[in-house]
Amino acid sequence: xxxxxxxxxxxxxxxxxxxxxxxxxxxxxxxxxxxxxxxxxxxxxxxxxxxxxxxxxxxxxxxxxxxxxxxxxxxxxxxxxxxxxxxxxxxxxxxxxxxxxxxxxxxxxxxxxxxxxxxxxxxxxx
Amino acid sequence: xxxxxxxxxxxxxxxxxxxxxxxxxxxxxxxxxxxxxxxxxxxxxxxxxxxxxxxxxxxxxxxxxxxxxxxxxxxxxxxxxxxxxxxxxxxxxxxxxxxxxxxxxxxxxxxxxxxxxxxxxxxxxxxxxxxxxxxxxxxxxxxxxxxxxxxxxxxxxxxxxxxxxxxxxxxxxxxxxxxxx
Numbered sequence: 001x002x003x004x005x006x007x008x009x010x011x012x013x014x015x016x017x018x019x020x021x022x023x024x025x026x027x028x029x030x031x032x033x034x035x036x037x038x039x040x041x042x043x044x045x046x047x048x049x050x051x052x053x054x055x056x057x058x059x060x061x062x063x064x065x066x067x068x069x070x071x072x073x074x075x076x077x078x079x080x081x082x083x084x085x086x087x088x089x090x091x092x093x094x095x096x097x098x099x100x101x102x103x104x105x106x107x108x109x110x111x112x113x114x115x116x117x118x119x120x121x122x123x124x125x126x
Numbered sequence: 127x128x129x130x131x132x133x134x135x136x137x138x139x140x141x142x143x144x145x146x147x148x149x150x151x152x153x154x155x156x157x158x159x160x161x162x163x164x165x166x167x168x169x170x171x172x173x174x175x176x177x178x179x180x181x182x183x184x185x186x187x188x189x190x191x192x193x194x195x196x197x198x199x200x201x202x203x204x205x206x207x208x209x210x211x212x213x214x215x216x217x218x219x220x221x222x223x224x225x226x227x228x229x230x231x232x233x234x235x236x237x238x239x240x241x242x243x244x245x246x247x248x249x250x251x252x253x254x255x256x257x258x259x260x261x262x263x264x265x266x267x268x269x270x271x272x273x274x275x276x277x278x279x280x281x282x283x284x285x286x287x288x289x290x291x292x293x294x295x296x297x298x299x300x301x302x303x304x305x306x307x
Contacts, residue, residue: 010155010158010159011155031158031183031187033151033154033187033190033191065176065179065180065183067183067184067187068184068270068271068273068274069187071257071270072257072270075257075258098172100172100173101173101176103176103177103180103278106250110250110253110254110257113254114254114257114258
């Protein structure tokens with residue numbers, strides 16, 4: 001598997017995971033009722049990537065909304081990245097938030113406090 | 127039934143939208159879309175729009191997950207819920223109501239009281255702790271909803287249990303969101 005990609009919907013984000021280049025992008029809204037089901041394929045793809053990582057792994061997260069049901073799944077994704085980082089691929093998580101969206105910035109800081117991976121908080125202009 | 131009475135009550139309480147019945151995933155998709163459009167038409171500022179949308183998602187999905195836990199064999203009435211979204215004096219109000227088994231009241235009451243007892247910073251720590259250690263239910267509701275609502279609104283969660291009979295009560299949750307500017 002070189003790539004894992006899903007299109008966004010009104011309730012789920014678009015995901016582009018380029019395993020060959022170590023780049024993962026999650027963008028849009030993540031408010032499904034059942035987020036475990038939605039995030040499982042991504043977690044599986046990360047497991048595959050974990051055995052053949054690139055020297056660097058870049059993760060771009062740009063969410064407009066996410067529900068608490070997703071927050072746990074996103075944490076699981078970040079925990080996978082934490083272990084990938086530990087095993088030798090330099091992981092960076094770029095957490096994007098819109099100008100004035102303090103809740104989204106705070107959510108990023110919550111993850112930053114839990115996950116031992118470099119986070120970069122990036123403001124996006126609306 | 128006096129339909130004008132319902133209309134009048136909704137008008138006087140500035141209800142933007144209300145629904146009674148079974149809460150499904152498709153319904154929530156539509157409701158969220160309608161509210162998003164309404165707030166845009168009302169030229170609500172982006173910050174308020176986002177806040178209301180976020181809190182609405184949590185409130186309605188709480189209802190959805192709660193309905194999901196009630197067995198299909200239960201009385202249809204018990205599987206039905208109500209919610210209204212209103213705006214009064216620059217403050218959005220989301221009220222939800224649903225039946226709950228009397229045996230579950232103590233647990234829910236304690237969960238809300240615990241959240242209400244915390245300050246802003248304590249809520250942040252509590253959220254992180256539950257996020258990191260809390261068990262996920264099968265559908266992904268992780269017990270974070272109430273904490274998140276309290277955190278985002280900065281208000282106490284108002285609630286009431288109305289005993290209907292020996293088996294069930296009607297649970298009401300009243301959420302207020304101030305204008306963000």
